[in-house]
Amino acid sequence: MLETFKVLIVDLFFILLISLCTEMIIDKQNFSKNKKALLYTIAYGLAIIINMIFNVRIDNSFQMDLRHTVFVMAGLYGGIRCMIPLLGFIVMYIGILYPYEAWANLIAVSVETIAVIFLSKYYHDWRLRKKLALLGLATILNGLFVMKSVQYFFDFTTGYDYLIIAFYGGSIILLVTMLEWVRNSIAINRRIQRAEKLELVSHLAASISHEVRNPLTVTRGFLQLLESEEFPIEKRKEFFQLAKSELDRAEGIIRDYLTFAKPYPHKTEILNLEHEINHILEIINPLANMNSVTILTQIRNGHIMGEAQLFHQCILNIIKNAIEAMETNGGSMKIETNILEDMVELSVSDTGTGMTKEQMDRLGEPYFSTRGKNGTGLGMMVVYSIVHSMNGKIQVRSLLGHGTTFVLQFPRIGKAEIPSVS
Numbered sequence: 001m002l003e004t005f006k007v008l009i010v011d012l013f014f015i016l017l018i019s020l021c022t023e024m025i026i027d028k029q030n031f032s033k034n035k036k037a038l039l040y041t042i043a044y045g046l047a048i049i050i051n052m053i054f055n056v057r058i059d060n061s062f063q064m065d066l067r068h069t070v071f072v073m074a075g076l077y078g079g080i081r082c083m084i085p086l087l088g089f090i091v092m093y094i095g096i097l098y099p100y101e102a103w104a105n106l107i108a109v110s111v112e113t114i115a116v117i118f119l120s121k122y123y124h125d126w127r128l129r130k131k132l133a134l135l136g137l138a139t140i141l142n143g144l145f146v147m148k149s150v151q152y153f154f155d156f157t158t159g160y161d162y163l164i165i166a167f168y169g170g171s172i173i174l175l176v177t178m179l180e181w182v183r184n185s186i187a188i189n190r191r192i193q194r195a196e197k198l199e200l201v202s203h204l205a206a207s208i209s210h211e212v213r214n215p216l217t218v219t220r221g222f223l224q225l226l227e228s229e230e231f232p233i234e235k236r237k238e239f240f241q242l243a244k245s246e247l248d249r250a251e252g253i254i255r256d257y258l259t260f261a262k263p264y265p266h267k268t269e270i271l272n273l274e275h276e277i278n279h280i281l282e283i284i285n286p287l288a289n290m291n292s293v294t295i296l297t298q299i300r301n302g303h304i305m306g307e308a309q310l311f312h313q314c315i316l317n318i319i320k321n322a323i324e325a326m327e328t329n330g331g332s333m334k335i336e337t338n339i340l341e342d343m344v345e346l347s348v349s350d351t352g353t354g355m356t357k358e359q360m361d362r363l364g365e366p367y368f369s370t371r372g373k374n375g376t377g378l379g380m381m382v383v384y385s386i387v388h389s390m391n392g393k394i395q396v397r398s399l400l401g402h403g404t405t406f407v408l409q410f411p412r413i414g415k416a417e418i419p420s421v422s
Contacts, residue, residue, distance in 0.1 A: 040078030325352025
């Protein structure tokens with residue numbers, strides 16, 4: 001008896017291994033319905049062959065293995081198209097090699113086929129508990145029917161028939177539990193992937209609107225100035241030119257996001273820090289004036305490697321956030337640069353509301369903003385991304401109620417390198 005159950009446990013292991021591998025292969029490949037049925041047929045056919053190899057003969061009369069368990073699993077998970085060739089294979093194999101057992105096997109597979117055809121109509125709509133209960137009950141009833149038939153027609157019994165029937169029922173329950181767990185895990189993983197894609201689209205849309213809002217806000221500031229005050233023709237032309245350049249920047253941001261899925265090489269160049277910061281200040285000054293913010297500068301010229309548009313986007317986000325932190329009562333902002341041995345340091349300080357340590361730790365996370373519902377947090381996420389893409393570092397110092405300082409460090413381009421790069 002012990003030898004019989006050892007063999008059955010080995011058979012059960014191979015069935016479980018083949019079944020799980022088949023589900024994983026189907027998950028990785030986008031098979032059609034016909035190809036899935038073919039794969040199930042091949043996989044469960046292999047499981048039946050292995051079961052017939054690892055079998056035990058009781059009293060040199062009847063062959064004992066789990067081929068009928070495989071047959072039922074094939075019908076439930078592979079469908080009727082999978083069962084038909086396996087049914088023919090089992091009957092032919094037993095009929096040719098073990099004709100004495102042919103009638104007993106034919107009775108068993110006939111009952112199993114009828115049961116599977118009936119159950120398969122509703123099987124995949126049931127909850128796991130219902131599947132296990134009904135399959136366990138059906139397996140035991142089928143086992144009792146086959147056992148009594150064999151006793152009646154062939155006058156044969158193992159002496160521990162009820163233990164074997166219980167093992168068959170347990171094996172079905174174990175296989176179904178594992179297969180359903182794998183299928184549920186695959187389904188959950190697909191839902192997670194789908195949710196991540198939707199979240200990415202949501203983040204992308206919010207990021208686009210946030211980044212485009214910056215140049216539009218600056219343009220609005222210029223237009224409001226032109227509307228409310230009289231300026232010389234030259235100054236008006238300058239304001240119009242700056243407004244047009246900001247609209248061009250908005251168009252460039254949209255274009256970059258539209259090509260987001262198609263990587264392209266960044267057009268890096270040597271940036272003159274003093275020139276770039278002065279250009280940024282021309283853009284942002286109207287917004288600062290509207291919010292009663294004074295901008296002080298202490299610029300020492302240096303050169304860094306990067307893409308001008310991305311650098312502008314990064315610094316504008318930091319300055320705009322600083323202005324918004326002082327929009328209630330106004331204040332002052334200081335922008336200064338320091339030339340270190342191999343780095344260029346750019347700092348932006350404000351006298352705004354400041355931040356707590358917990359808020360500083362979360363800077364750069366999507367959808368985290370110190371402005372509550374009025375902010376998305378995507379601006380700072382873009383800042384961190386651009387600084388890292390330029391091989392730079394970013395540090396933040398802040399005290400609640402006393403203001404914030406952003407310190408950006410970028411690799412310095414020496415004077416000797418400028419002619420060779422340009």
